[in-house]
Amino acid sequence: MYKSYTMELAGRTLRVDVGRVAAQANGAALMHYGDTVVLSTATASEKPREGIDFFPLSVEYEEKMYSVGKIPGGFNKREGKASENAVLTARVIDRPMRPLFPKDYRNDVTLNNLVLSVDPDCAPELTAMLGSAIATAISDIPFDGPTATTQVGLIDGEFVFNPNAAQKAVSDLQLTVASTRDKVIMIEAGAKEVPEAKMIEAIFAAHEINQDVIRFIDTIVAECRKEKHSYTSCAVPEELFAAMKTVVTPEEMEVAVFSDDKQTREANIREVKEKLTEAFAENEEWLAVLDEAVYQYQKKTVRKMILKDHKRPDGRAINQIRPLAAEVDLLPRVHGSAMFTRGQTQICTITTLAPLSESQKIDGLDVAETSKRYMHHYNFPSYSVGETKPSRGPGRREIGHGALAERALVPVLPSEAEFPYAIRTVSETFESNGSTSQASICASSMSLMAAGVPIKKPVAGISCGLVTGETDDDYIVLTDIQGLEDFFGDMDFKVAGTHDGITAIQMDIKIHGLTRPIIEEAIARTKEARTYILNEVMAKAIDEPRTEVSEYAPKILQISIDPQKIGDVVGQRGKTINAIIEQTGVKIDITDDGSVSICGTDKEAMANAMDMIRIITTDFEAGQIFTGKVVSIKEFGAFLEFAPGKEGMVHISKIAKQRVEKVEDVLSLGQEVKVICLGKDKMGRISFSIKDVPAEA
Secondary structure (H helix, E strand, O other), rough: OEEEEEEEEOOOEEEEEEEEOOOOOOOOEEEEEEEEEEEEEEEEEEEEOHHHHHOOOEEEEEOOOHHHHOOOOOOOOOOOHHHHHHHHHHHHHHHHOOOOOOOOOOOOEEEEEEEEEEEEOOOOHHHHHHHHHHHHOOOOOOOOOOOOEEEEEEEOOOEEOOOHHHHHOOOOEEEEEOOOOEEEEEEEEEEEOOOHHHHHHHHHHHHHHHHHHHHHHHHHHHHOOOOOOOOOOOOOOOOHHHHHHHHHHHHHHHHHOOOHHHHHHHHHHHHHHHHHHOOOOOOHHHHOOOHHHHHHHHHHHHHHHHHHHHHOOOOOOOOOOOOEEEOOOOOOOEEEEEEOOOOOOOOEEEEEEEHHHOEEEEOOOOOOEEEEOEEEEEEEOOHHHHHOOOOOOOOOHHHHHHHHHHHHHHOOOOOOOOOOOOEEEEEEEEEEEOHHHHHHHHHHHHHHHHHOOOOOOOEEEEEEEEEEEEEEOOOOOOOOEOOHHHHHHHHEEEEEOOOOOOEEEEEEEOOEEEEEEEHHHHHHHHHHHHHHHHHHHHHHHOOOOOOOOOOOOOOEEEEEHHHHHHHHOOHHHHHHHHHHHHHHHHHEEEEOOOEEEEEEOOOOHHHHHHHHHHHHHHHOOOOOOEEHHHHEEEEEEEEEEEOOOEEEEEHHOOOOOOOOOOHHHHHOOEEEEEEEEEEEOOOOOOEOOOOOOOOOO
């Protein structure tokens, strides 16, 4: 039966239609927020997938160009692979949902969000997050929800909830917060150096609004909820754990995992696994789940060591950062390079500069943004973790990490007017043992400075982890988590920023949410660690941006011309501008407001190109001196080209002080001569004289 539910959310109507479409999905909600429409569905397989030790959740966010009245670009005229925005949105939907499914659930689950219509003032991403939570909550899929999500902006020091397009454009904060009934379960933020206290205030202001939304969702669930289906548990038998402890004691397992070297620890675990495999050789049922059982045994051991004994696997104190190192200029020919090392995590970032015409063009649902001049890409090859697999291009994780670093650095970049370059940074992961995304922020900040990009302030990033006990106040926050603490812990809380405030946050958790004290402590810890990294490590490698770009980087000169004269510079069918480019070898970009950028590596050629443009756009006056090339000879005089597409005439009487019988006696085609402008003749042509050029010119 079709039912519709509405509530007012941040000044706009949120409507949820249940039972109207997609009846064969386990759960479906047709979401309307303003004129934004998203169909959110949740489906699950009838049986668990065999041979896996994880929950196979797939989250899709499908952007359809018809939703904004566009036909896709390219030859195919059909939507292709997911855009970067779609990938990032799918990840942000996934993060608060995944922890709320049963840990031992192995049925395939797909959450699909189809964007049907977009109102620029009502974010389809937010609508899809709410839709996924509602579709899953009313379905028969086991799920300990619902969740609710709110976006927060900051304008003139005041919070704006679920900001519209105009508000987003001027906001100092782009914060997304997802909550359960009691706790915050997901945080994602980009910010212009927002202070820690203000960020915490924003998070919990959003959390309060989320409670109103959850109450609204509860009314839908109460009337539309299906009975949750039973499923085959894939939990490791308790009797297997008991038997394992007789073969490998908890003390022996502690010794195996207690190492600051990843390879040593992995070798120790292989020995443990071999010992257990030999002990249970005749029990095929136990051998089938032994890998998962060993993983769980490690997890319980590490969590107990940290929570009860305050011992970390590598012996560090709870708030201690791993050994750090930073250096710049590793690569001689690139425009900028830097490497940042934290323990067994090592990132090298390379910066490349180019003219603004090489900015990335974006063909997406956000009609306000069609290009971006700063691009950050992150690569994670298999060798960085000692594995072997073919490279298939960036996956969702790589795209997400690149976007996080990009978001962290955008607030400190110079404006286009200050630094008229397109900028690309690429972070190559040389070695990974936890929190490579934050190491890439540190390396990128230094690489930008080494490349001569005048960033306002350096940015550093660090991640905190968490291990919780049985109660909300039984927990330990860990500064700078390594891979093992990430795998076995409850949280990966990434924060990047300058000395003055936060520029990016991303929070992943595996439990049902965080309390305010945990969030406050995590943010305080990251501030302390960030300050240390900036002062004691990064500043010693490079403390400020270089005053000039690399000798191998393109140089850019800028001038402004009258927009009415852009056509003169371009010429008919681009003839004039192409002639300048051909003669000088530079690259020229002209914007509609008359801003001209000349890009090249030869300063003399760039100066020549600038002179040509100045000549073309100058209103000619008597007395101006030019150098011209003879392009045509007539009986009455010669025509000289003094800039691409610009010609003037020297009358035969103005060629020399003595009488000239024939022009060819003095001038020849292709000859360059200096001339002085006499103004325009009766026919409107620019008139020149050679004989009247001052001797000192």
